[in-house]
Amino acid sequence: MLKHIYEPAAYAAQSLDGCYWVSTAPQAPDYAPLAGEARVEFAVIGGGFTGLSAALRLAEAGVDVAVLDMHAPGWGASGRNGGFCCMGGSKASGATLLRRYGADELARHRAAEVSSIETVADIAARYGIELDRHSEGEVQLAHRPAAFEEMRAEAATLARELGCETRLIGPTELAAEGLAAQGMHGALHVRLGFGLNPRKYVLGLAEAVTRLGGRIHAHSTVEQITRSGEDYVLRTSGGTLRARHILLATNGYSSDNLPDWMRARYLPVQSSVIVTRPLSDDEIAAQGWSSDLMAYDSRKLLHYFRLMPNRQMLFGMRGGVRWTPADHAAIRREIRRDFDTMFPAWRAVEAPWFWSGLANLARDLVPFVGQIGDWPRAFASFAYHGNGVAMGTWCGAQMADLALGRETALPDFYRTPPKRFELGPARRLALIMAYHYYKVMDGK
Structure with a gap:
């Protein structure tokens, strides 16, 4: 059994219910589950931005690749986020990175931030993915x-x-x-950066992978990874996949025992979003928010928001610590209060869409892309600190290059294994204390 640290409902198919993006894009293809025994050269676990970007880079190289996903491509954070393709990836500040790693490594990180945004734009252009793109950069208030x-x-x-x-x-x-x-x-x-429809992007990535001959298996939760000679053996409820290489790309939906090396090296954090109905010209004028820029505020528990091309307002925030109906109801009330406070002219505007997802932190607050312990030909990429649209895409491609034995553009500190969080399986409790502290700091 997989050892997740949130309630089982967070990992159930129904956790996507209420997500606005599902209504904006065609139904995902019915990718067949893994059945029986199969073999592949490169197995990718996780069908989000990271896993699909890695699979795309591998398929472009002409190698045999298969993607296994718990539910379907884009079901996790990649298909339910705020759609901010922007700088980020590290939660540590530039000054902190400079102090820890030096000027050269900070410069490589900044280059990665810029390259990650360019990578998304390039993939969309090459494979004809419609992104509903808007916003020339982002604004912090x-x-x-x-x-x-x-x-x-x-x-x-x-x-x-x-x-x-x-x-x-x-x-x-x-x-x-x-x-x-x-x-x-x-x-x-x-x-720097732009807004996009994350579901259209992630489904476009999946289509590009299969167009180049890659395989995708939905409803194929990898429940166990074992070694057999030179192969890795991935077992699901429906079959077994033997692979020479594995690439782990489960990010906030990881488990502490797949593999055991992952134990306490990551911390999923809940992020929640509402989307309003379309706003009229008069309503937009009454509030005075007509910009299409991606926006976020300077709070520790920040809000992120943008007026989309169809004039619907998206508004998200951090803060949830449990995945239960009661907690989600409380988060929905809180996010609505904050929205009404920031945009008082829209107090009466309905927001029919509400959902949550899991972003992911590392103990050192920087991304990881590197080898899984002492396992040969096994790699993982995770921890984008709420900015995975661009950084997850770029890191997935870099992980594929590692697996192919190519040179990468990774900063050295990205390849340092993350320290484990204190409290182990109970590490989510630390969020409760941190969130109370941040609310005081934010003046809430």
């Missing part, structure tokens, strides 16, 4: 005056390190920019 002063100090540094334009927007300029949100004290616009 200061929820306190002190936060805007920090942005003022950071703007030039980010421009230099990322090689992109940054622009400060003063408190009195927000309304003129179509960024009128209650309680904000300025903003920093970074012209």
